[in-house]
Amino acid sequence: MLATAHTFTLDGIAARPVRVEVDVHRGLPGFQIVGLPDAAVREARERVRAALSNCGFEFPLRRIVVNLAPASLRKAGPGMDLAIASALLSAAGQLEWEALSRVAMVGELALDGSIRAVNGALAIAEAARQGGAEAILVPGDNGPEAALAEGIDVIPVDSLTHLPALVAGEWEPRRPEALSLRPGSVAGGPDLADLRGQPHLRHALEVAAAGGHSLLMIGPPGAGKSLAAGRLPSILPPLASAEALEVARIASACGRLGDSLSGGRPFRAPHHTISPGGLVGGGTPPRPGEATLAHRGVLFLDELCEFRRDALEALRAPLETGEVSISRASSTRTLPCRFMLVAAANPCPCGRGEADPDCSCAPIAVQRYQGRLSGALADRIDILAAVRQPSAAEIGGAPGEASADVRERVCAARERQERRLGPGRCNAEMTPAEARECALSSDAAGLLAELYARQRLSGRAHDRALRLAQTIADLDGVETIGQEQMAQALQLRRRDRG
């Protein structure tokens, strides 16, 4: 007898449909899986065999061939167990399931027949809807995230023993409550109020958040760089629902949806020993990297100078285009990665800074270190903030302004930008042509022209100053960039090597 079931395999963050064909016929008893299975899929044999017999089904002592189509696609992961078991039961005549070919299913089997959660349930449910399936069976634990996909019946199943009742129509599980992507209470999370004193750093963070500008903080250890970076997501505008779904899809594919249940923006801080593949995605089959996990959120690179050069280089193109292309012999995958880059570095290898008499770094070492700063990613960085340890009076002083208040101003500035540039865009993404169309007062233009002539600025630096000034004007709520905004922008901008 032959039976067919539908399931999915995860490829990057996308779900690819897989037809599971099971043939049971006479012959020497055996169980074969063909169709480019990886090790985890091949091991499904043992899991399916044990799960069936432990749930009161009979494992057919006949020749069983499972074909996973299309045969050219590599199948990975244990998510196909449920489909193989269902098709096998149907082919062996133990389950009369005429709707089998119209539903999709995904889930990993435990030896006792219970169904374990899989990665990417959201993407899979959406792919099932697009593929025309009426319903999708998902592991009970994946129910809430799969229910985010609208237009398809989501059936949570916790064990193989529930199948006969489900098929007979005797048991109708309720559609699970969809996961909430509304940001919960921000209170309790890291709040900008923790940053005491340091008015300039706060301003730099606010401007960075308002215009989506990348930020580099330079200062000795313990000056509050990581603290500040960690609080950046709390002042970014809340995600729009489509954006939140994108973020959830990525988190779901990486099995991290639990981490970002708050629905807030992701914050990723990879360690500086990370490989290029780990940062932008890679491996076979390709897996998303930290850049993709930080999509619509903040990617924080602490100790920027210690990162591998090739890793930082790999980040260049994705920063520009907002997506990563991973090419393998078989195909090319494109993963989204529109994140805000925030980096921190020490002023010299020992961290104290050259002005400090205790700094023991050789000049050549300092030069090499700072050279790495100005190489690598520097031309992608808009704002530079020199950070110093706050004084005792500042630390003991009143808490700073709370995130909620800052976020309000940031949201207002973003609204102005969207009105000018179009939905979803911010000042950091302005093209050079758009940047030069910013409304400038004559005083501000004079200031910029003077600096341009004096310091032999590059065209890129000129446009960067314009973008920053525009963001500050948006924050201040003025239509034309005035002298004050331009002066602030000139101070905030990253300095080229002079």
Add this chain to the structure above:
Amino acid sequence: MGREFTRACADCLRRSRLLALLGPYVERIATGEPGSRSPELLRLSNEDLVEVAAPKVARQLLGRVRELSERQLREELVAARCWACCRHDDLYPEGLRDAADAPWALVGCGDPDLLAGLEPFGAVTVVGSRRATSYGREVARELGRELAAAGMVVVSGLAFGIDACAHRGAVDAGRTIAVLGCGPDTAYPAAHRSLWRRICEEDLVISEFPPGAAPWRWTFPARNRIMAALSGMTVVVEAAARSGSLITADLAADLGRDLGAVPGPVTSRASAGPNNLLAGGACVVRDAQDVLDAMLGAGARKLDRCGPPLDPHLAAVLAAVEGGADTCDAVATAVDLSGPEAAAALARLELLRYVTCSTMGVYSRTLLSSPATSAI
């Protein structure tokens, strides 16, 4: 550059070739102890020097140098786009003739006219530690800039830190000479290649070594004696208590040249050298005006260094930077401004040249004096 301008005699050119060949041998015997310092060794004649440094291969080395024909030596210079002068021709700078251990020949890369008219009282040597603080670098750059603008030739050694800053300041405003411890066609340290190239094109790089000669430890004290002798005054900007720049200062004092030092915080190790020199009677150098007064007599040449007038709030911010606030945060806290206000004020001060900002975002005060402070 590039034109044939070699008036040096063949003997002096051979001497400079010999020094290059002796590089590794002298490296072993030049210990820095009295009696075996490189300037002392370089006083010796060819035969004596070879005998002291490389007794085993003495005849071989001398033979190799004697075999070099004058044409060969000249072609070598032209190929490296260099020229040379020696103590027997009139291009040789006056200042060097005073020194007993003066180099026989000088190989140059760049504008020979700069050397032709060079009198000790037309040049100032600015030296200091390679490991300089931002204060030292700023002072060196301003000194270089203002001295060059006042018509002085700024002599230094192209090293990291103070040297490079002095050159950078001077090359923007006037003339400068870089004295190297290797062939003048070699950018050393390599990190300063672009600065070296700019000085070659606009000003002058000189050395007593032939093109292609490698630097050795002993060649730096040797180059210091040329720096000390070329100018009428040597200014030490920053140096630790035991620093190579103090060798230059000693050599200058031995030649009877003026010696100046830039005072620094008594707690700063980087300023220990100049502070000690000051205690020993060196001229106090606060700015280029002090140097000009010491060299040419008080009031002989006046510098105009007064910046434009400042609003009260900018003056307050400037006072904060003078008081040691070196980041925007520190300024905002010191003057009690909001972050944006402090940022805008610093940007304006930077445009007015009252402060400068490093690539690390750290501010320092320039030597430009504000009208308010100069009135007091």
